[in-house]
Amino acid sequence: MSDTPPAEPGLRERKKRRMYETVSDTAIRLFLEKGFDAVSVAEVAAAAEISKPTLFRYFPAKEDLVLHRIADHEQEAARIVAGAQGSPLRALRRHFLDGLERCDPVTGLNDHPEVLRYHSLLYGTPSLAARMYAYLERSEAALADALGGDLDARLAAGQIAAVRRILALENWRRIAGGERVEDVRADAVAAAERAFDLLAKGLPYLSE
Known part of the structure; x- marks a missing residue:
């Protein structure tokens, strides 16, 4: 190399x-x-x-003006897997947990007013939410390719993408509801650990 x-x-x-x-x-x-x-x-x-x-x-498209702010994350999971030294799933777990530690807005665990307003705009506008779906599809497809590209890889990518999305949405929902990052962090970490444990059980070949 x-x-x-x-x-x-x-x-x-x-x-x-x-x-x-x-x-x-x-x-x-x-x-x-x-x-x-x-x-x-x-x-x-x-x-x-x-x-x-x-x-x-x-x-x-008009919606792309908003989604550009998160465009760098579209290939993120695929890049992590491609650069993983060991288990792809362990690398993805570590990256998500590190994101929670940094309060990365992509994890939903961020209470900066501008971030909250951006997420409210993104999730609260139907046309943006629809455009976001296409973004998620591309991200999932890139991850599937990084995992091998076959049917098993596509099934695994769908599960991993769903876990990352649901964890982030739950964190954002609580923060947007008025809870402080300090009060949500422990639950967010525990939920991420539990979710990735479930993934590891269902996808053991990606955890070795």
């Missing part, structure tokens, strides 16, 4: 990334202020100081 570090992205790629982030952040700010359905794509383009056709080159 090569020890050569990955090449730094070039200027064009960095500018492209900044454009994605700027436009997405602008859109989310407007959506949080006025509501997703009350803001047009044209308004977002004007606020970001780009043309509407340019916006659509970066974001094919």
